[in-house]
Amino acid sequence: TNIIKAGADIAKCGIGNGELCETKIKTGVGYEQLSVAIECGQAANELKSLCCSDGGCKAPGDICKALGAGSHMVMVGSLFCGYEQNEGEWEEEFEIKNSTVTGKTVKKRLKVYGMSSKLANNKYFGGLKDYRTSEGKEMWVSYKGDVNDLAIDIKGGLASCCTYTNTRNLENLHKNCVFGLV
Secondary structure, eight states, X not given: OHHHHTTOSEEEEOSSOSTTBOXXXXXXXXXXXXXXXHHHHHHHHHTXXXXXXXXXXXXXXXXXXXXXXXXXXXXXXXXXXXXXXXXXXXXXXXXXXXXXXXXXXXXXXXXXXXXXXXXXXXXXXSSOOTTOOOOBOEEEEEOOXXXXXXXXXXXXXXXXXXXXXXXXXXXXXXXXXXXXXX
């Protein structure tokens, strides 16, 4: 709330929840994202401001939960990795039989990395400084096809979420969602 009261238009809530983020394991700092989204979303709505939920979304339902908790935006970077429209370092893997390459492509994969990874520090910040640790990781993500399929899946998930919670529009989703222990 302090950042909003100081004049910010929007506050990012959460740290260390993205798939490529290692902040929690490197620093011990972090909090479960749904809990953060509920607390910060409620505070932002009370202050008539906006909050953006940190990552960690693995499926459309995670976006629904973040918006239902009160967030106005959701970071979903790794969810969108591996699609045809992604730029970056693509690599093709080949089927190998008897130690010879058959030439038949089995799959494509994309190199992705967190913005606090060693690779990102080398690429954008002149290397990882001695007084810092890398809080991000690098990994290969398998090819997933056309990103439009994901967009349709997210849209469908949000529409169904609104139906199940009796919500007419996303702006009011947080008013109709209740989270608790089962």
